[in-house]
Amino acid sequence: xxSKTLVKALLIGMIEIGSRVGAQGLYDWLWTIGERLAExxxxxxxxxxxxxxxxxxxxxLAAQLETTHYCExxxxxxxxxxxxxRAGGADKPACADIICVVHHAYRRKRAELAGKECVHLAAxxxxxxxxxxxxxxxxxVGKSKKxxxxxxxxxxxxxxxxxxxxxx
Amino acid sequence: MNEKKADKLYRHSITxxxxxxxxxxxxxxxxxxxxxxxxxxxxxxxxTLGALDARxxxxxxxALVFILDAQKPxxxxxxxxxxxxxxxxxxxxxxDGNGLVLFTLGKYYEVTKDDExxxxxxxxxxxAVEYILRHKNDEIDLIxxxxxxxxxxxxxxxxxxxxxxACCAGIFAAVKMGKALDKDVRRWEKxxxxxxxxxxxxxxxxxxxxxxxxxxxKHQNSKPLGYDPLVSVVTDVDVAxxxxxxxxxxxxxxxxxxxxxxxxxxxxxxxxxxxLNRYPEYWxxxxxxxxxxxxxxxxxxxxxxxxxxxxxxxxxxxWCVEIAYEDLLPEHISTxxxxxxxxxxxxxxxxxxxxxxxxxxxxxxxxxxxDGFAYVTTPLLWPHAEYIRTYSLWLRTFR
Numbered sequence: 297x298x299s300k301t302l303v304k305a306l307l308i309g310m311i312e313i314g315s316r317v318g319a320q321g322l323y324d325w326l327w328t329i330g331e332r333l334a335e336x337x338x339x340x341x342x343x344x345x346x347x348x349x350x351x352x353x354x355x356x357l358a359a360q361l362e363t364t365h366y367c368e369x370x371x372x373x374x375x376x377x378x379x380x381x382r383a384g385g386a387d388k389p390a391c392a393d394i395i396c397v398v399h400h401a402y403r404r405k406r407a408e409l410a411g412k413e414c415v416h417l418a419a420x421x422x423x424x425x426x427x428x429x430x431x432x433x434x435x436x437v438g439k440s441k442k443x444x445x446x447x448x449x450x451x452x453x454x455x456x457x458x459x460x461x462x463x464x
Numbered sequence: 465m466n467e468k469k470a471d472k473l474y475r476h477s478i479t480x481x482x483x484x485x486x487x488x489x490x491x492x493x494x495x496x497x498x499x500x501x502x503x504x505x506x507x508x509x510x511x512t513l514g515a516l517d518a519r520x521x522x523x524x525x526x527a528l529v530f531i532l533d534a535q536k537p538x539x540x541x542x543x544x545x546x547x548x549x550x551x552x553x554x555x556x557x558x559x560d561g562n563g564l565v566l567f568t569l570g571k572y573y574e575v576t577k578d579d580e581x582x583x584x585x586x587x588x589x590x591x592a593v594e595y596i597l598r599h600k601n602d603e604i605d606l607i608x609x610x611x612x613x614x615x616x617x618x619x620x621x622x623x624x625x626x627x628x629x630a631c632c633a634g635i636f637a638a639v640k641m642g643k644a645l646d647k648d649v650r651r652w653e654k655x656x657x658x659x660x661x662x663x664x665x666x667x668x669x670x671x672x673x674x675x676x677x678x679x680x681x682k683h684q685n686s687k688p689l690g691y692d693p694l695v696s697v698v699t700d701v702d703v704a705x706x707x708x709x710x711x712x713x714x715x716x717x718x719x720x721x722x723x724x725x726x727x728x729x730x731x732x733x734x735x736x737x738x739x740l741n742r743y744p745e746y747w748x749x750x751x752x753x754x755x756x757x758x759x760x761x762x763x764x765x766x767x768x769x770x771x772x773x774x775x776x777x778x779x780x781x782x783w784c785v786e787i788a789y790e791d792l793l794p795e796h797i798s799t800x801x802x803x804x805x806x807x808x809x810x811x812x813x814x815x816x817x818x819x820x821x822x823x824x825x826x827x828x829x830x831x832x833x834x835d836g837f838a839y840v841t842t843p844l845l846w847p848h849a850e851y852i853r854t855y856s857l858w859l860r861t862f863r
Contacts, residue, residue: 338536338537340552341550341552342552342554451818
């Protein structure tokens with residue numbers, strides 16, 4: 297067995313869950329994983345600061361999962377990584393990739409433990425480079441899509457914001 | 465050594481530490497507006513040791529309460545926190561932080577006998593020790609880590625000496641506190657003895673007559689270890705090889721430490737700039753340019769004080785006094801040429817991040833740049849804490 301077998305197992309698991317219980321079931325499963333990981337890790341904040349926005353210059357989860365690489369290994373099924381339910385609501389992830397669900401649930405729960413709320417404003421898919429925006433979240437925090445797009449184009453793969461719990 | 469300047473630097477170091485303790489108790493690694501305006505577990509612990517040495521007991525207690533409160537549910541102490549004690553790490557596990565917190569708490573307890581604090585946080589102490597022991601490999605009796613003192617996995621992922629010395633000394637400190645509080649700590653003591661013995665055998669080279677840096681192992685639970693994909697041994701000289709004495713596991717006059725320190729001096733004393741480098745230049749990751757670090761120079765200075773070598777001790781301390789700019793100590797210094805070499809390699813490799821650009825700006829704006837020196841991150845609190853500890857020892861020993 298090679299050292300990345302377990303990582304591949306997670307990706308295959310995602311495909312299997314998706315085909316057995318559907319996209320929403322997969323989404324819920326990944327959300328639970330994110331929250332459980334956050335509870336183990338405890339309170340925490342992440343990202344670089346750009347004014348009151350935060351951003352990730354690279355996606356730590358995508359880097360570990362090597363999504364691009366594994367989608368090449370699993371030909372024909374890579375769409376699972378981008379075909380995701382676009383659940384509406386300011387509290388939902390800006391899903392550019394299925395991994396955004398895990399990451400947002402994780403980041404949001406850790407923020408909650410620190411007495412804050414995390415809103416996910418936008419993300420860039422590591423595989424295709426396409427951008428996804430959470431328009432409701434952007435409106436809720438009073439930001440412009442243009443400002444966020446600029447950040448995504450220059451130095452970010454993921455843009456979010458921490459708010460005090462009573463701010464949203 | 466200019467003793468007047470040395471004394472002034474001591475007094476100013478205390479001021480720097482006092483001014484950089486947030487009201488919540490955390491010591492900034494470097495002041496707000498500079499490169500490290502966070503509370504790094506490792507730096508915070510050493511700064512607390514400096515505060516203790518300066519008899520700032522109230523400040524030390526507040527610092528300890530801050531860090532003990534910030535422990536993660538798993539028992540780990542993070543790489544760094546914000547001033548509210550919220551984890552803001554961006555690096556993987558650095559288990560020496562657990563050892564350092566316990567070691568520092570133990571030193572505080574030795575001086576103050578503050579039972580109340582230890583009782584209040586006994587569950588935190590327990591979780592911290594158990595976390596370390598969960599990372600111990602029973603085949604070799606050493607603690608596994610991903611990062612250590614240099615936050616450099618390429619040379620530290622595995623069974624690394626600083627992490628092992630810190631964790632071993634940390635567990636011994638917990639054992640002492642536990643005994644004083646009438647707790648059953650026999651298992652911890654037995655485990656710490658095993659780690660200590662493994663440091664003295666597995667991380668010691670009779671041929672090099674030196675402690676060694678690291679046994680590279682990727683997976684903590686690789687069994688047998690010989691089949692691990694990373695398996696190899698780093699025997700290059702690193703200033704961290706002094707850590708068994710730094711953490712009091714072995715006396716400074718023990719021949720193993722005397723010869724280890726001699727090897728460090730021979731290989732890492734910077735002939736051009738003076739002061740001790742942290743590891744060989746070819747390891748790379750010489751942010752801001754390769755050059756000597758005052759806090760490592762001061763750690764080794766204490767070795768020379770402890771063995772009665774006044775001349776070398778003065779050479780080391782005197783260098784720190786000499787490079788302090790307006791009584792402030794940098795993380796490290798370099799030359800313009802070395803700085804440019806580093807910049808070229810990082811630029812060509814396309815690995816210059818925004819943070820590094822901020823650092824570069826700071827280096828070029830420092831008044832010493834015009835004199836031909838790169839001063840990287842000034843002030844850093846860690847060297848000020850080491851200076852307090854070293855200068856006071858020097859006074860007590862030689863004056």
